Amino acid sequence: MKKINIPPSKHVKVLDGQGWVGLIDQLGTEMTILNAARVSFGKMKESMDENDIVLLDYLIKNKHTSPLEHIVFTFSVHCPLFVRGQWHRHRTWSYNEISRRYTEIDLEFYLPEKLRKQAPVNRQASVEWENCDFGEFRTMMKEHNDRSLKLYHELLAKGVCREQARAVLPQNMMVTFWATVDLNNLIHFLELRDSEHAQWEIREYALAIKKLVSPVIPNVAKILGWQD
Amino acid sequence: MKKINIPPSKHVKVLDGQGWVGLIDQLGTEMTILNAARVSFGKMKESMDENDIVLLDYLIKNKHTSPLEHIVFTFSVHCPLFVRGQWHRHRTWSYNEISRRYTEIDLEFYLPEKLRKQAPVNRQASVEWENCDFGEFRTMMKEHNDRSLKLYHELLAKGVCREQARAVLPQNMMVTFWATVDLNNLIHFLELRDSEHAQWEIREYALAIKKLVSPVIPNVAKILGWQD
Amino acid sequence: MKKINIPPSKHVKVLDGQGWVGLIDQLGTEMTILNAARVSFGKMKESMDENDIVLLDYLIKNKHTSPLEHIVFTFSVHCPLFVRGQWHRHRTWSYNEISRRYTEIDLEFYLPEKLRKQAPVNRQASVEWENCDFGEFRTMMKEHNDRSLKLYHELLAKGVCREQARAVLPQNMMVTFWATVDLNNLIHFLELRDSEHAQWEIREYALAIKKLVSPVIPNVAKILGWQD
């Protein structure tokens, strides 16, 4: 058996190589969107032309989003627990995740390359930290990760069950999950998560998803300005 | 452009050839279900063996339904309006339908081969009608369909808008829609609609769907007893 | 037992008195929205002041919609079948409806006071019809309704089951249903249905809902410009 922590062939690395998003599979193409939309008009087409781009543009800009729901993507995601917490708030996705009740293997912890400063005004935001040596912070965090993992293994060794022992592991623990979503709800996710209001870490994942799906739906990507 | 009322290549006829369900496309295979489930265990496999059938059986019988959500089907459906009313109560599907605000072409009406009697006890059920000549009923209904369509065209000819004129068309009017759903929610639909509590007409569609998807997910079909 | 076709005490009539929407019950107030939002800040308040209006305005204008989901309304609706078809496309509502498999009582049909003309350019739109005597149209439609109902009763009298006989009834048949929805999804419904792109008939229902809920959530109504 293959370890699940290995990304699939099509994937994009994020968080300085510590995380990734992979594209597992997809349902439908841009032609599917157009044919789903044309059901309304009682028509169908076999191949795409200039008028189709105009129709795609019209559908997306006028929020006629139902035809987009026949396009579906399955991703695999490797991200810190606090990113997963934000991701799972999106209730239109289907998820399957490594259960830490079930296995203690392959534990990893996210260690940021750079830290950010608390924003001076916006209470929930952060700002870039220029001219700072992050070595001290990284050492503190690295030692904490190691200590936490050591404690976890001590508890397991003494017989404590995995589902309770994991409680001592920090929220930068990496998790791996599969996630399936339709294009309409994916666009909504990307609007919220590739945004300056989003935490930098989840925004990295949103950008990676745009890279992965843009070649599959190039005209949609262009209409939504993802190439910018 | 192709007329939308023509079924796709893979389809099953129902209601004595007056309706059909077609399988447009699908996401994932039974191997996808197993790999999605194994994400929980931190493992993945490339091909299927006997243990996989055991796991599939376990997942389905113990209602571990989340791995089934990574399998998605897109159907096209041609059915009477009163069947669509029952279908659209299922809110986990994505739908696109011919709009009768938009087009007046290709109007058809369902004319049952056989009528059923009101059930003597169960107020919402019907029972088979043996030794009955349905010719009279069919003539009455056919004439009504023709009169309704004639009135509709008269209203249109006098300038009345389609969205109001359609109000005179009977509920046996045929509609065509695309519908996308994941396997978990499809199974739930089939439990309710391939049931003796369901109206015979929608049950025909549920049975047709079982025929269409069984070759794609043969072990799931077997576990659920669809081949019986 | 009370007939269900009678509206509840709080209701608004629409379609020249032929239809209505009633407000059955509600969960939460504007204070609930604010307290749900303040959970994020780790705070709660007992009563409302000027700052709260500012926060409400901010939440709605910046699409921080999750706090709105703790406000829920239950409506009862009496509308033509073709309006229900449009309504039930909204999959975030919970519905219960009179089943025409179960009962044949209280059948009514919508007879428009005024007809509209097909729009000259926009294929799915209609335009007002000035200086037109609608008497002829109304007579044609009224006679069609009567004939359809007569045929329905003939079929029932001969023993045909209700679930099949109803197929001859026209799409202007009135239906009655209960519908429960949270405020976030209600606002989305109203944006789409109180719009110039919507059919006039369902727009009437959207406007009636605004009238019913505005006194309950007056600041939200003001922020969204419903009083205009």
Next chain:
Amino acid sequence: MKKINIPPSKHVKVLDGQGWVGLIDQLGTEMTILNAARVSFGKMKESMDENDIVLLDYLIKNKHTSPLEHIVFTFSVHCPLFVRGQWHRHRTWSYNEISRRYTEIDLEFYLPEKLRKQAPVNRQASVEWENCDFGEFRTMMKEHNDRSLKLYHELLAKGVCREQARAVLPQNMMVTFWATVDLNNLIHFLELRDSEHAQWEIREYALAIKKLVSPVIPNVAKILGWQD
């Protein structure tokens, strides 16, 4: 302003007093379920009698669940992060939660009174641990919590933003959220979470919810066997 970490007046304590669930508000009563169901029959009633219990029993046992969706509850929940992770997998609830991007106040960590042993056969289960002095485990965990919180405050003091600093906090961190759900989906949650397959900690919350809502829907509770 009131601190959000204080439970509402109606609440049940769990996890040895470290967590709680509170009932904030509710929509509808058992009479609502019955009237929603009777919409199908074209009837309504004002008060409840013996036949109503029979109908309730029939609806629940035959999975006619749509009338249950007009009953809605809002809870506030104070639980460990790893319980919230399991809870938020339920996508039919509406959630609002204290954001640790926004505030660093009132941090608490769950410290179990008793530990459980890893189950010998079932890889994801735990079993009771008899005749064990948990003092040593609790000291190890308590010291880890204190060290983690100290590191968190050090990072904040040096200017690190909250959204990154929280990554060092362990998964037994307590979180507080509001959660709204309808009765149909609540029952489904309780089936999965008040189960021997569920982790003991979330099961405590499921049991607390049953205690809170049973007085509100006594007949439903009896039909589902919650009093046992």
